[in-house]
Amino acid sequence: xxxxxxxxxxxxxxxxxxxxxxxxxxxxxxxxxxxxxxxxxxxxxxxxxxxxxxxxxxxxxxxxxxxxxxxxxxxxxxxxxxxxxxxxxxxxxxxxxxxxxxxxxxxxxxxxxxxxxxxxxxxxxxxxxxxxxxxxxxxxxxxxxxxxxxxxxxxxxxxxxxxxxxxxxxxxxxxxxxxxxxxxxxxxxxxxxxxxxxxxxxxxxxxxxxxxxxxxxxxxxxxxxxxxxxxxxxxxxxxxxxxxxxxxxxxxxxxxxxxxxxxxxxxxxxxxxxxxxxxxxxxxxxxxxxxxxxxxxx
Amino acid sequence: xxxxxxxxxxxxxxxxxxxxxxxxxxxxxxxxxxxxxxxxxxxxxxxxxxxxxxxxxxxxxxxxxxxxxxxxxxxxxxxxxxxxxxxxxxxxxxxxxxxxxxxxxxxxxxxxxxxxxxxxxxxxxxxxxxxxxxxxxxxxxxxxxxxxxxxxxxxxxxxxxxxxxxxxxxxxxxxxxxxxxxxxxxxxxxxxxxxxxxxxxxxxxxxxxxxxxxxxxxxxxxxxxxxxxxxxxxxxxxxxxxxxxxxxxxxxxxxxxxxxxxxxxxxxxxxxxxxxxxxx
Numbered sequence: 001x002x003x004x005x006x007x008x009x010x011x012x013x014x015x016x017x018x019x020x021x022x023x024x025x026x027x028x029x030x031x032x033x034x035x036x037x038x039x040x041x042x043x044x045x046x047x048x049x050x051x052x053x054x055x056x057x058x059x060x061x062x063x064x065x066x067x068x069x070x071x072x073x074x075x076x077x078x079x080x081x082x083x084x085x086x087x088x089x090x091x092x093x094x095x096x097x098x099x100x101x102x103x104x105x106x107x108x109x110x111x112x113x114x115x116x117x118x119x120x121x122x123x124x125x126x127x128x129x130x131x132x133x134x135x136x137x138x139x140x141x142x143x144x145x146x147x148x149x150x151x152x153x154x155x156x157x158x159x160x161x162x163x164x165x166x167x168x169x170x171x172x173x174x175x176x177x178x179x180x181x182x183x184x185x186x187x188x189x190x191x192x193x194x195x196x197x198x199x200x201x202x203x204x205x206x207x208x209x210x211x212x213x214x215x216x217x218x219x220x221x222x223x224x225x226x227x228x229x230x231x232x233x234x235x236x237x238x239x240x241x242x243x244x245x246x247x248x249x250x251x252x253x254x255x256x257x258x259x260x261x262x263x264x265x266x267x268x269x270x271x272x273x274x275x276x277x278x279x280x281x282x283x284x285x286x287x288x289x290x291x292x293x294x295x296x297x298x
Numbered sequence: 299x300x301x302x303x304x305x306x307x308x309x310x311x312x313x314x315x316x317x318x319x320x321x322x323x324x325x326x327x328x329x330x331x332x333x334x335x336x337x338x339x340x341x342x343x344x345x346x347x348x349x350x351x352x353x354x355x356x357x358x359x360x361x362x363x364x365x366x367x368x369x370x371x372x373x374x375x376x377x378x379x380x381x382x383x384x385x386x387x388x389x390x391x392x393x394x395x396x397x398x399x400x401x402x403x404x405x406x407x408x409x410x411x412x413x414x415x416x417x418x419x420x421x422x423x424x425x426x427x428x429x430x431x432x433x434x435x436x437x438x439x440x441x442x443x444x445x446x447x448x449x450x451x452x453x454x455x456x457x458x459x460x461x462x463x464x465x466x467x468x469x470x471x472x473x474x475x476x477x478x479x480x481x482x483x484x485x486x487x488x489x490x491x492x493x494x495x496x497x498x499x500x501x502x503x504x505x506x507x508x509x510x511x512x513x514x515x516x517x518x519x520x521x522x523x524x525x526x527x528x529x530x531x532x533x534x535x536x537x538x539x540x541x542x543x544x545x546x547x548x549x550x551x552x553x554x555x556x557x558x559x560x561x562x563x564x565x566x567x568x569x570x571x572x573x574x575x576x577x578x
Contacts, residue, residue: 013481017396020389020452021408027449028415031426038425047429094310097303107565108314111321114561114568116510118527119554122534123320126340126543136339167317175572199302228419231512235531252421257517262425269421280417 039266056267069246077226083166088173096181110171121235124164154244180211220283327547335543355548361533371529382447383504390455398463399471415453447508462496499571502564526553
């Protein structure tokens with residue numbers, strides 16, 4: 001009896017550690033490899049383990065949907081990054097002015113992050129809808145020529161996703177920048193002020209350059225955020241008008257579950273992963289370099 | 299100097315109004331009738347308060363073919379989010395402790411691999427999940443979504459907890475081991491009592507993330523088994539011919555309320571998990 005008990009005592013921690021660990025490893029490594037494999041097969045509605053080489057990739061890359069999605073990704077990624085960083089930085093600098101009620105402002109600028117993209121998309125869809133939203137309001141106030149109908153404009157609907165995305169994510173950028181601003185050496189700021197630099201100049205010449213690693217972190221996080229965008233676009237534009245605002249994540253979903261082409265969809269998913277790696281791998285190298293440099297300086 | 303201060307406050311006030319606008323619009327419209335919204339637009343004050351929208355949204359609204367409101371979808375979301383949050387946090391704490399304090403052969407490799415899961419896009423896991431859920435008979439069920447969110451969540455929770463536990467002096471655990479305390483005894487008696495700060499952060503982020511998730515919800519559940527995020531989009535499609543903005547606003551507000559409530563309650567902890575949590 002005691003022998004069994006003791007053996008159980010020894011085995012239990014191993015079980016408790018290794019069962020979830022193995023499940024996680026299968027999930028991270030196994031699932032990824034499986035999707036990569038499927039992307040090289042002719043799978044349609046069900047997995048089919050033949051081999052078609054890169055045919056799914058060339059087929060996906062040749063579709064109009066993917067080409068539009070990739071193009072949209074570049075525009076959306078760039079604009080979203082620019083607008084969100086600019087907003088986040090402005091908010092952080094404003095809050096950094098020792099505002100009374102700082103906590104209240106911070107809470108308000110950050111609350112969108114607690115709301116789901118679906119809610120954000122639906123609500124911004126209403127605000128940007130020319131028939132009932134901002135355009136209607138301004139027209140009602142007397143500017144009868146006012147037009148703000150980007151949401152139903154093929155060439156501009158993508159920027160609606162940028163707006164809603166920036167509204168949701170800029171509080172996050174603000175929080176990171178604010179933490180950076182608060183960590184800047186007070187002596188550095190005093191020295192700049194003694195030299196006669198005004199507040200704007202102090203920010204531009206002294207404070208912002210000294211927090212450049214935060215800019216890189218914000219860029220990387222926002223970019224991977226942009227690459228993964230799915231819910232927001234589905235709720236706001238559904239990829240439309242037509243397919244004007246499709247993004248790579250929507251193409252994956254479309255091929256996998258609407259057209260029932262698992263091989264093609266998986267190839268699109270792998271392409272999405274490659275985009276993500278193109279952002280994250282250089283960042284990992286950068287972090288490593290930073291780490292080594294800090295260790296050497298210490 | 300004085301005028302700059304005033305300008306700063308003015309600017310912050312304007313920005314505050316812009317950030318609050320969507321929430322305000324939804325809250326006000328949840329009290330207006332659809333006819334009034336059609337006539338005067340989305341942005342405006344209610345002429346007369348109509349609280350009927352909430353009752354309609356809760357139990358009368360038609361989503362796809364079911365005219366039972368969002369009540370059952372809210373219930374699905376709770377039934378999915380609460381167990382998945384608790385289980386993933388528990389396993390994350392256990393693994394975080396095993397990796398940082400108990401230590402075992404290859405623990406850092408295991409940690410590296412598991413946390414890679416934080417960065418992988420959901421799209422890479424859709425096809426394998428289809429097969430796993432089908433083989434387990436969990437397709438189109440809340441149980442399947444719980445499984446997905448627990449497995450996916452372990453990556454985040456392990457990362458959170460491990461990074462917190464490396465701050466606990468290892469001597470504490472070493473001394474306990476010399477005294478003959480086992481893996482679980484140390485976990486319950488030493489590690490968990492030190493954990494509330496990180497567990498609150500983890501629970502808040504898991505709850506928010508799982509509640510707000512959409513892709514898995516719409517892919518692996520259909521009809522009345524869907525969580526409320528998927529139901530909101532299905533609702534928008536259902537009523538696209540004749541939108542019911544008042545009732546829809548009430549539905550949106552109800553669906554957003556749990557995570558907003560958690561955010562207001564635990565804002566400080568929400569901030570602490572920010573960098574790691576936002577990587578999702």
